[in-house]
Every structure is written in C-alpha cells, then in structure tokens.
Amino acid sequence: QVQLVESGGGLVQAGGSLRLSCAPSGLTLRTRGMGWFRQAPGKEREFVAYITWITGVTYYSDSVKGRFIISRDNAKNIVYLQMNSLKPEDTAVYYCGTRPISSSSRYLKDAYDHWGQGTQVTVSS
DSSP states (O other): OOEEEEEOOEEEETTOOEEEEEEEESSOGGGEEEEEEEEOTTSOOEEEEEEETTTOOEEEOTTTTTTEEEEEETTTTEEEEEEOSOOGGGOEEEEEEEEETTSSOTTOGGGOOEEOOOEEEEEEO
C-alpha cells in the first residue's frame, strides 16, 4: 500500500522558515521523482519543487527559487522542503506527490499518481 505522510506545516511570520517532511512508503523510489505542490484557497494546485530520487537533481518554480530547497535522505526515505524567507503569498496547503520518472512533465500535477494528505502553511505579515 502506497502512503505519503507529510508533516511540518504551521504558522510563521513573514521572513521566517519552516521545514516540511514527506515520508513515502510502498514505492520503488529509484524509479520515481518526488514533488511538492501547493494550493491556496480558490486557486489551482501549483508546482513548487521537484527532486529525482536516484540522481538528486532538483527543479523549482520561479516563485520559490533561491528561497526553498528540496532534498532527500536516502537512508531514511524522506523528502524535505526547507522554506526560507517566507512571504504571505506562500500561504497554502502543501502537498507531497510522486510520479514515475517516465511519466509526463514533472511540473504538471496530472503526472503524479500518489499524493500525501497535505499540510497547512500560513505566513502572517
């Protein structure tokens, strides 16, 4: 059974930091990539960051590049999203997702076949 368990959301002031974690299980990770998306109220779920598990190569949306860092711990099978210099516009529910590396674009949510439950991030001004 595939599971992606997220943790680490919360309330933080603008300029602060949070680290999200995602623990996947029931998957062969070396054939997959892991992504973080976010969804604000009334908006579409949008791409934030992505890491190819076997190579560690990373990709970011322009809105978070230079502030967020995605990484993975091979020994613990955990994916992290370190979020720094947070802004009120980063407020959203953050979702961890996984896709086969052979699937369509890493930037599109439809390419992902499993998702976590989501974790709320709220940045106050």
